[in-house]
Amino acid sequence: MSWRRHTGLAVRAMVRGDLAAIGFMMFILLVVALSIDLAKWLDTVRARAEATNSPLWQVLFPYIGYRSADIVTRLLTMACVAGGFVVTLLRHQRLDDVVLAAAGASPSLRLTALLISGVLLGTLQMACENWLRPAAVEAQVTANLGDYGNRYHQTDVGTQWVLTDTRALRATVTRGSEAELSYVMLFDGIEQPTLSRVLHADAATPRGLLNVWTLKDVTIWDTTKKSPEIEPRLDLALNISSEKLRWFGIDGYYLPNDVARVIAATDTSEATPTAADAATALAVRKVAIFLPGIFAFLGVSLASLGTQGRRLAPFKLLALATVAYLAVVSVKVFWALGIHGVLSPMLAATLPALFALGLATLLQLYQAGYLPRPHRTTGSLT
Structure with missing residues (x-):
């Protein structure tokens, strides 16, 4: 049966591979970001432990937890596009797609695996955007720790x-x-x-x-x-x-949902955070569940172009990786336009996702032969 093929061993193996690659990329980004953060704010954590007469680990570990929730929320999309890029190259080197094609498997199995991975990671992204990050930032401000404590505790x-x-x-x-x-x-x-x-x-x-x-x-x-x-x-x-x-002066994406709704319902000129800022944060939280899957799909689609037969094209892969990075950066750019009232909140939240999905779809159609390819002319030997 079709549904059994799309939930069988091959699909589950692809889902595990996707999650492992994306999880590894997220782990690298998290370690780097935490190292940079602790290099700057470890002294304030140590001072807080001394002020409360507590062991350092009792203050440090909760602080790392607060920062991890914020960092994962910010960088999960980057990890998804990078993880999708890397796992596609690994599958190419192992000839996984060739083996599946020889067994009569259709490309829909790969799309199903990406859909399952996207739903799982999208649920995590939605939970972080809507609940985990606002709660973590509020706890960090209350404890007067790190950058957020420095900015918002006063x-x-x-x-x-x-x-x-x-x-x-x-x-x-x-x-x-x-x-x-x-x-x-x-x-x-x-x-x-x-x-x-x-x-x-x-x-x-x-x-x-x-x-x-x-x-x-x-x-x-x-x-x-x-x-x-x-x-x-x-x-x-x-x-x-x-x-x-x-909540004066606190950025909209750190606000709890109920507060953001109250602020978004008022005139944009009344105060800071503005209504546009809060409304954009709410719009981003609504579409958060779709972003990991879409950008993993984009990473997979871009990496598929960076091969020549059974070999990898390193310079082409570097250019494609740059495109993937720019696509992720564009998300933040469009969100900033919504925050400052240049675009409507929902438009600012959805446009970069729709662009990434459209680009990935066109690349898949191109590789499947549904779009015209440039003709190469060859000279004759005389």
């Missing part, structure tokens, strides 16, 4: 400006679970030649309602009145939400 982020079309807000921002604004200046009517109102408050705390804040010790200058008004307390809707303030 809750006082200084004086910031938050702008909309009609209003400008300047305040000293304290993010985190006890988020608040201090030394608040609010300018209304910035789209007009003259301001309509200027408001100053010593502090502002979220009231619990959407964008509503309680301002303390408020002074209001209104252009329609001769003297300022003074209020000890004032409830006012500001152009920033308490959820945004709690």
Whole structure:
């Protein structure tokens, strides 16, 4: 039966080979990345262990776990394209495809093995993007370890400006679970030649309602009145939400899903992280399950072009490996365009995957003879 052929010994052997090659490439990338990271941040880990009066390993091992979750999330796509490239060359050297073809096996067996490997690795990528990395980064920030602790552990982020079309807000921002604004200046009517109102408050705390804040010790200058008004307390809707303030300045792909959804549902001009940033992170998490399989397929397809008969063409393989690398880099480039609002979030998340899938499909059709090949002219001997 067809389904038994597509789940038989040959397919399972190909799946094991794919996972072994991709796992080995991921292990190499992980070791290199961890070595670079620890060379820079090991002193802070050691200082944290001394500050908490703990053995070094009790701080170091959790830190390595946090960093590993982030690194695997970032580099699994690279490992898939490299692993697919390498495993194809190994199969070529062992004549695996020749043996299967002689036994009457169709190319669909190889595609089935790639599909199975892609589903398994895509599940891992989806889990890392949606849950493991945000939790690992949050734990690292809480423990004040490494680069993320250095960037995000400090809750006082200084004086910031938050702008909309009609209003400008300047305040000293304290993010985190006890988020608040201090030394608040609010300018209304910035789209007009003259301001309509200027408001100053010593502090502002979220009231619990959407964008509503309680301002303390408020002074209001209104252009329609001769003297300022003074209020000890004032409830006012500001152009920033308490959820945004709690996660102010933290990149969208580190946010938990529920937080990212709240931020993505608001106006992109309100605060940082912007709605475009959070919406792109959510779009990337939706398509994450497809990326490992697609890029493994691309690596396999590119490597298949780098052979001449039973021999390898090293310079051609180097050029093809460069194409594979550029395809992986393009993923980050398109994501950056979505983060900065140049492309819509879903378009930024899907375009590089569709490009890689289309390129891999064209290469497979070309090698199968369905696309025209360039004709080679040979001179006659006289």
